[in-house]
Amino acid sequence: MPERDSLEFDILFVGAGPASLAGAYHLSRLIEEHNSCIERGVRGGQKLGEISIAVIEKGREVNSHSFSGAILDPRALRELIPDFAKRGAPVVTPVVKDRIYYLTERGKCPLPLIPPPMSNHGNYVVSLGKFVAWLAEQCEEKGINVFPEFPGVELLFDGDRVVGVHSGDKGLDKDGRPKANYEPGPDLFAKVTVLGEGPRGTLTKRLVKKCHLDAGRAPQVYSLGMKETWQLATDRLPEGMVTHTLGYPLGPKLFGGGFLYMRRDGVLDVGLVVGLEYEDPRTDPHWLFGKWKQHPLVADLLHGAKLVSYGAKAIPEGGLFSQPRLLHDGVMIIGDAASFLNSQRLKGIHLAMKSGMLAAEAIFECFLANDFSLAGLESYPEKYRRSWAYEELYRVRNFHQAFHGGLFAGTLHAALQMISGGRGLRDPWPIGAGHERMRKLGVISAQESGGRTEGRMEGRGGSVATSIPLPPPHPSPSPFLPSSEKQYDPSITFDKLTDVFHSNTSHDEDQPCHLHVLDVNVCKDRCTYEYGNPCQYFCPAAVYEIVPREGGNIPFIHFSNCVHCKTCDIMDPYQIIDWVPPQGGDGPNYKNM
Ligand code: SF4
Numbered sequence: 001m002p003e004r005d006s007l008e009f010d011i012l013f014v015g016a017g018p019a020s021l022a023g024a025y026h027l028s029r030l031i032e033e034h035n036s037c038i039e040r041g042v043r044g045g046q047k048l049g050e051i052s053i054a055v056i057e058k059g060r061e062v063n064s065h066s067f068s069g070a071i072l073d074p075r076a077l078r079e080l081i082p083d084f085a086k087r088g089a090p091v092v093t094p095v096v097k098d099r100i101y102y103l104t105e106r107g108k109c110p111l112p113l114i115p116p117p118m119s120n121h122g123n124y125v126v127s128l129g130k131f132v133a134w135l136a137e138q139c140e141e142k143g144i145n146v147f148p149e150f151p152g153v154e155l156l157f158d159g160d161r162v163v164g165v166h167s168g169d170k171g172l173d174k175d176g177r178p179k180a181n182y183e184p185g186p187d188l189f190a191k192v193t194v195l196g197e198g199p200r201g202t203l204t205k206r207l208v209k210k211c212h213l214d215a216g217r218a219p220q221v222y223s224l225g226m227k228e229t230w231q232l233a234t235d236r237l238p239e240g241m242v243t244h245t246l247g248y249p250l251g252p253k254l255f256g257g258g259f260l261y262m263r264r265d266g267v268l269d270v271g272l273v274v275g276l277e278y279e280d281p282r283t284d285p286h287w288l289f290g291k292w293k294q295h296p297l298v299a300d301l302l303h304g305a306k307l308v309s310y311g312a313k314a315i316p317e318g319g320l321f322s323q324p325r326l327l328h329d330g331v332m333i334i335g336d337a338a339s340f341l342n343s344q345r346l347k348g349i350h351l352a353m354k355s356g357m358l359a360a361e362a363i364f365e366c367f368l369a370n371d372f373s374l375a376g377l378e379s380y381p382e383k384y385r386r387s388w389a390y391e392e393l394y395r396v397r398n399f400h401q402a403f404h405g406g407l408f409a410g411t412l413h414a415a416l417q418m419i420s421g422g423r424g425l426r427d428p429w430p431i432g433a434g435h436e437r438m439r440k441l442g443v444i445s446a447q448e449s450g451g452r453t454e455g456r457m458e459g460r461g462g463s464v465a466t467s468i469p470l471p472p473p474h475p476s477p478s479p480f481l482p483s484s485e486k487q488y489d490p491s492i493t494f495d496k497l498t499d500v501f502h503s504n505t506s507h508d509e510d511q512p513c514h515l516h517v518l519d520v521n522v523c524k525d526r527c528t529y530e531y532g533n534p535c536q537y538f539c540p541a542a543v544y545e546i547v548p549r550e551g552g553n554i555p556f557i558h559f560s561n562c563v564h565c566k567t568c569d570i571m572d573p574y575q576i577i578d579w580v581p582p583q584g585g586d587g588p589n590y591k592n593m
Pocket of ligand 1: 544
């Protein structure tokens with residue numbers, strides 16, 4: 001049996017997204033500049049010796065799991081690599097025009113004015129995957145080690161201090177027994193571990209819980225973003241045209257909206273964002289995505305075009321008040337994992353990069369003082385509070401929360417926030433976790449029938465719960481469509497499995513399932529009756545198949561379909577689904593998302 005190795009680095013970044021890569025690059029550059037200044041006699045003090053920086057990534061390639069809309073505000077990139085254009089950054093499509101429409105079922109109404117925060121003048125339409133691959137190259141040129149296929153599965157502690165990460169084993173069978181190709185994941189030790197795992201990261205979730213880093217903070221709230229890229233004729237829309245939509249099919253109660261971003265060479269990003277805080281457990285975001293694509297605004301573009309790829313990912317929307325404490329002894333949290341996202345502007349890449357750079361500046365000072373204690377790391381949150389990133393998030397601190405009352409109240413509150421520096425009517429605006437808003441079927445049924453019986457039919461065996469019409473699950477979305485609607489259009493709207501095929505997702509099926517349902521009896525004895533097993537609807541990849549059994553349903557988990565969006569971990573009403581990383585290299589293999 002092979003022995004488990006240990007590797008030591010000075011600094012370890014977990015997750016090769018823009019936050020970690022920008023942080024690693026910035027740290028390396030600060031050290032280089034410091035040493036060069038000392039060599040030239042411009043600065044006193046000691047040169048820093050060779051410093052090892054590593055970035056680990058669970059995907060097959062560094063950018064395999066990179067997924068976003070995406071529009072890039074280049075502010076942080078300009079600070080990090082001012083000559084980014086000369087160095088071949090794939091940031092080549094400036095936004096030329098913004099449009100926002102309010103959609104009805106068949107019509108559209110353009111907003112006469114683009115609210116200033118929604119204006120994308122000066123920004124770029126990008127592929128996050130290409131951008132991340134380029135950033136990784138810049139890091140490697142600086143001698144930074146970037147290791148794909150290395151998922152961080154457990155934090156390593158020495159007492160209360162984080163001292164590194166245990167990376168995942170390869171070659172375990174479905175029962176967790178070593179196969180012939182077994183390779184134990186090495187333990188990776190570092191003076192400082194920086195978690196840039198993205199939304200709902202496994203290590204971050206456990207750290208926050210264990211060390212109470214969310215004490216006194218608002219819970220995080222999320223949306224689910226689903227996107228397809230389509231190949232259009234190059235003259236179909238001008239390059240850099242950006243369109244956002246509100247309204248149909250989400251209606252006044254559901255948070256979210258659609259987007260169409262025209263890239264170079266006829267590539268169109270086609271996406272829908274749905275708030276993961278809806279009340280009706282039968283809500284199926286992927287089905288809503290299909291409905292949205294059938295709106296004439298979108299359908300007219302897609303007819304005659306070709307679907308290229310698909311993906312889905314959770315988006316942390318809670319903003320400033322949902323940020324956990326950004327550090328603990330030996331560890332820092334950056335990027336989406338720490339809620340660095342401006343939900344008003346629908347942008348987070350620049351904030352993620354800035355958070356990585358601020359963490360890097362704090363770590364650089366630790367090297368100068370040779371002090372990596374908690375007190376040494378404390379300058380990260382201090383630097384953040386003095387930065388433009390904090391200023392930007394402070395201005396929108398109540399934005400997403402204001403939409404809990406629905407689209408129209410939210411729009412009014414958002415306008416008030418804009419003229420009151422983010423304050424609005426309440427500051428802070430209280431918010432609960434999204435899954436807590438989901439209502440039981442009995443309650444919904446009573447509401448739909450005009451009854452006033454909240455709670456009467458909750459619980460196991462509620463006859464109303466079982467009589468409420470539940471839409472059939474995957475694969476075909478067509479039975480979901482009300483009869484008044486036109487036919488499901490198979491040339492532009494796909495079932496979940498067809499979309500998963502276009503995400504290039506693959507997992508070795510003979511490995512432990514990475515979706516841990518902590519108590520299947522809850523699915524069978526309670527969820528079937530109380531919520532109708534909503535996992536079969538909210539998963540955008542048809543992972544959960546509900547198998548009827550005497551006395552209640554149980555989920556059959558097709559984990560090999562999983563596109564790692566984390567929605568099940570977030571939205572399960574009982575919080576009993578724990579997403580953990582599968583074998584390194586498995587999962588989606590996004591090409592140009
Ligand atoms: Fe997303 Fe969970 Fe479905 Fe995987 S199983 S695609 S993480 S909802």
